Amino acid sequence: MSLEGAAVVGREGVPGVPAMVARAMGREWYREHLAGMDPLRGERPDGATVEYVTDVGAVASATGDPVFVLATNGRRVAARCVDSVIAFVLAVLGFMGTATLSDGVALLVLVPVGFAAGGVVYYVPLVHWWGTTVGKRLFGLRVVRLWTDGTLTPSWKDTFLREFDRAAFLALPVVNVLVAVICLAQMSKDRGSYHQSKWDRAARTVVVRRAAGS
Known part of the structure:
Protein backbone atom coordinates (compact mmCIF):
# COMPACT_ATOMS: atom_id res chain seq x y z
CA MET A 1 0.00 0.00 0.00
CA ASP A 38 -3.47 1.55 10.63
CA PRO A 39 -5.70 -1.39 11.66
CA LEU A 40 -8.55 -0.37 9.35
CA ARG A 41 -6.84 1.10 6.31
CA GLY A 42 -3.47 -0.61 6.56
CA GLU A 43 -2.53 -3.48 4.28
CA ARG A 44 -2.52 -6.85 6.00
CA PRO A 45 0.94 -8.47 5.93
CA ASP A 46 1.37 -11.75 4.08
CA GLY A 47 -0.01 -14.62 6.12
CA ALA A 48 -2.11 -12.43 8.41
CA THR A 49 -5.83 -13.13 8.33
CA VAL A 50 -6.94 -10.94 11.23
CA GLU A 51 -9.53 -8.23 10.57
CA TYR A 52 -10.47 -5.22 12.71
CA VAL A 53 -13.91 -3.66 12.98
CA THR A 54 -15.15 -0.67 14.95
CA ASP A 55 -18.22 -2.19 16.60
CA VAL A 56 -19.76 -5.51 17.51
CA GLY A 57 -22.46 -5.14 14.85
CA ALA A 58 -19.85 -5.28 12.09
CA VAL A 59 -18.48 -8.66 13.18
CA ALA A 60 -21.11 -10.65 11.28
CA SER A 61 -20.13 -9.17 7.91
CA ALA A 62 -16.38 -9.38 8.48
CA THR A 63 -14.39 -11.94 6.51
CA GLY A 64 -11.19 -12.13 8.54
CA ASP A 65 -10.17 -14.84 10.99
CA PRO A 66 -10.06 -13.86 13.79
CA VAL A 67 -12.10 -10.66 13.88
CA PHE A 68 -11.35 -8.12 16.59
CA VAL A 69 -13.53 -5.24 17.73
CA LEU A 70 -11.40 -2.15 18.36
CA ALA A 71 -11.72 -0.59 21.80
CA THR A 72 -14.00 2.43 21.81
CA ASN A 73 -12.84 5.82 23.02
CA GLY A 74 -15.21 5.68 25.99
CA ARG A 75 -13.87 2.37 27.25
CA ARG A 76 -10.28 3.48 26.81
CA VAL A 77 -10.84 6.73 28.69
CA ALA A 78 -12.60 4.90 31.53
CA ALA A 79 -9.82 2.32 31.75
CA ARG A 80 -7.17 5.06 31.72
CA CYS A 81 -8.88 6.84 34.61
CA VAL A 82 -8.89 3.68 36.73
CA ASP A 83 -5.26 2.91 35.90
CA SER A 84 -4.15 6.47 36.63
CA VAL A 85 -5.65 6.32 40.10
CA ILE A 86 -3.98 2.97 40.84
CA ALA A 87 -0.60 4.10 39.50
CA PHE A 88 -0.85 7.30 41.51
CA VAL A 89 -1.60 5.43 44.72
CA LEU A 90 1.33 3.06 44.17
CA ALA A 91 3.63 6.00 43.48
CA VAL A 92 2.49 7.79 46.65
CA LEU A 93 3.06 4.68 48.79
CA GLY A 94 6.52 4.20 47.35
CA PHE A 95 7.36 7.85 47.86
CA MET A 96 6.15 7.85 51.46
CA GLY A 97 8.27 4.82 52.27
CA THR A 98 11.37 6.47 50.80
CA ALA A 99 10.66 9.87 52.33
CA THR A 100 11.03 8.54 55.86
CA LEU A 101 14.68 7.76 55.10
CA SER A 102 15.53 10.98 53.26
CA ASP A 103 16.15 14.64 54.09
CA GLY A 104 14.40 17.66 52.59
CA VAL A 105 16.89 18.17 49.76
CA ALA A 106 16.65 14.56 48.61
CA LEU A 107 12.87 14.86 48.43
CA LEU A 108 13.16 17.34 45.56
CA VAL A 109 14.68 14.55 43.49
CA LEU A 110 12.65 11.70 44.91
CA VAL A 111 9.25 13.27 44.21
CA PRO A 112 9.42 13.26 40.38
CA VAL A 113 11.57 10.13 40.17
CA GLY A 114 9.35 8.24 42.60
CA PHE A 115 6.13 9.11 40.82
CA ALA A 116 7.54 8.25 37.39
CA ALA A 117 8.96 4.97 38.68
CA GLY A 118 5.62 4.08 40.23
CA GLY A 119 3.92 4.54 36.88
CA VAL A 120 6.51 2.46 35.03
CA VAL A 121 6.33 -0.35 37.58
CA TYR A 122 2.56 -0.48 37.28
CA TYR A 123 2.02 -0.19 33.52
CA VAL A 124 4.98 -1.82 31.80
CA PRO A 125 5.06 -5.34 33.35
CA LEU A 126 1.28 -5.78 33.19
CA VAL A 127 1.01 -4.79 29.54
CA HIS A 128 4.07 -6.81 28.51
CA TRP A 129 3.13 -10.02 30.34
CA TRP A 130 -0.66 -10.01 30.02
CA GLY A 131 -1.50 -7.24 27.56
CA THR A 132 -3.79 -5.58 30.05
CA THR A 133 -3.93 -3.54 33.23
CA VAL A 134 -6.48 -3.48 36.03
CA GLY A 135 -8.43 -0.72 34.31
CA LYS A 136 -8.36 -2.41 30.91
CA ARG A 137 -9.33 -5.71 32.48
CA LEU A 138 -12.38 -4.12 34.10
CA PHE A 139 -13.55 -2.80 30.75
CA GLY A 140 -12.71 -5.91 28.72
CA LEU A 141 -9.74 -4.47 26.82
CA ARG A 142 -6.41 -5.95 25.82
CA VAL A 143 -3.28 -4.58 24.14
CA VAL A 144 -1.90 -6.83 21.39
CA ARG A 145 0.58 -6.56 18.56
CA LEU A 146 -0.95 -5.24 15.37
CA TRP A 147 -1.81 -7.82 12.68
CA THR A 148 -1.37 -10.81 14.99
CA ASP A 149 -3.94 -13.36 16.14
CA GLY A 150 -4.37 -11.55 19.46
CA THR A 151 -2.19 -13.85 21.54
CA LEU A 152 1.03 -11.83 21.23
CA THR A 153 1.57 -9.04 23.73
CA PRO A 154 4.01 -6.17 23.05
CA SER A 155 7.75 -6.66 23.56
CA TRP A 156 9.49 -4.94 26.49
CA LYS A 157 10.78 -2.23 24.15
CA ASP A 158 7.42 -1.57 22.51
CA THR A 159 5.63 -1.68 25.86
CA PHE A 160 7.98 0.90 27.35
CA LEU A 161 7.57 3.13 24.29
CA ARG A 162 3.81 2.87 24.56
CA GLU A 163 3.45 3.26 28.33
CA PHE A 164 6.20 5.70 29.30
CA ASP A 165 3.96 8.74 28.83
CA ARG A 166 1.63 7.37 31.52
CA ALA A 167 4.52 7.26 33.95
CA ALA A 168 6.01 10.57 32.86
CA PHE A 169 2.92 12.65 33.57
CA LEU A 170 2.92 11.35 37.15
CA ALA A 171 6.38 12.81 37.73
CA LEU A 172 5.30 16.40 38.38
CA PRO A 173 2.74 16.83 41.16
CA VAL A 174 -0.02 19.34 40.37
CA VAL A 175 1.18 19.62 36.75
CA ASN A 176 0.39 15.95 36.28
CA VAL A 177 -3.31 16.60 36.83
CA LEU A 178 -3.36 19.16 34.01
CA VAL A 179 -1.38 16.87 31.72
CA ALA A 180 -3.74 13.98 32.47
CA VAL A 181 -6.77 16.10 31.53
CA ILE A 182 -5.12 17.18 28.28
CA CYS A 183 -4.20 13.59 27.40
CA LEU A 184 -7.74 12.40 28.01
CA ALA A 185 -9.16 15.25 25.91
CA GLN A 186 -6.87 14.35 23.01
CA MET A 187 -7.62 10.64 23.02
CA SER A 188 -10.59 10.88 20.66
CA LYS A 189 -8.88 13.40 18.41
CA ASP A 190 -5.73 11.32 18.06
CA ARG A 191 -7.46 8.05 17.30
CA GLY A 192 -10.00 9.25 14.78
CA SER A 193 -11.95 6.50 13.06
CA TYR A 194 -9.47 3.75 13.76
CA HIS A 195 -9.44 4.07 17.58
CA GLN A 196 -5.65 3.94 17.79
CA SER A 197 -3.49 6.46 19.63
CA LYS A 198 -0.20 7.88 18.38
CA TRP A 199 1.52 5.75 21.01
CA ASP A 200 -0.15 2.61 19.67
CA ARG A 201 1.14 3.47 16.23
CA ALA A 202 4.64 4.05 17.56
CA ALA A 203 4.64 0.73 19.40
CA ARG A 204 2.79 -1.14 16.62
CA THR A 205 0.01 -2.20 18.99
CA VAL A 206 -3.76 -2.07 18.99
CA VAL A 207 -6.30 -2.23 21.81
CA VAL A 208 -9.10 -4.70 21.14
CA ARG A 209 -12.35 -5.31 22.93
CA ARG A 210 -13.17 -8.85 21.96
CA ALA A 211 -12.72 -11.50 19.30
CA ALA A 212 -15.63 -12.90 17.33
CA GLY A 213 -16.95 -16.04 18.96
CA SER A 214 -15.18 -15.42 22.28
Missing part, protein backbone atom coordinates in the same frame (compact mmCIF):
# COMPACT_ATOMS: atom_id res chain seq x y z
CA SER A 2 1.48 3.34 -1.01
CA LEU A 3 1.80 6.17 1.47
CA GLU A 4 1.14 8.65 -1.31
CA GLY A 5 -2.00 10.55 -0.49
CA ALA A 6 -2.42 8.73 2.81
CA ALA A 7 -0.34 11.10 4.91
CA VAL A 8 1.88 14.10 4.50
CA VAL A 9 5.31 13.39 5.88
CA GLY A 10 6.58 16.22 8.04
CA ARG A 11 10.09 17.24 9.07
CA GLU A 12 10.17 14.74 11.91
CA GLY A 13 8.43 11.91 10.06
CA VAL A 14 4.66 12.00 10.45
CA PRO A 15 2.31 14.76 11.69
CA GLY A 16 0.76 13.95 15.06
CA VAL A 17 3.62 11.73 16.16
CA PRO A 18 5.96 13.25 18.79
CA ALA A 19 9.31 14.29 17.36
CA MET A 20 11.23 12.20 19.89
CA VAL A 21 9.31 9.09 18.83
CA ALA A 22 9.94 9.69 15.15
CA ARG A 23 13.63 10.30 15.76
CA ALA A 24 13.97 7.28 18.04
CA MET A 25 12.37 4.92 15.55
CA GLY A 26 14.00 6.49 12.51
CA ARG A 27 12.19 8.75 10.06
CA GLU A 28 12.77 6.44 7.11
CA TRP A 29 11.40 3.47 9.05
CA TYR A 30 8.33 5.46 9.99
CA ARG A 31 7.66 6.55 6.43
CA GLU A 32 7.96 2.96 5.22
CA HIS A 33 5.73 1.38 7.85
CA LEU A 34 3.11 4.06 8.53
CA ALA A 35 0.43 2.55 6.30
CA GLY A 36 0.72 -0.83 7.96
CA MET A 37 0.14 0.69 11.40
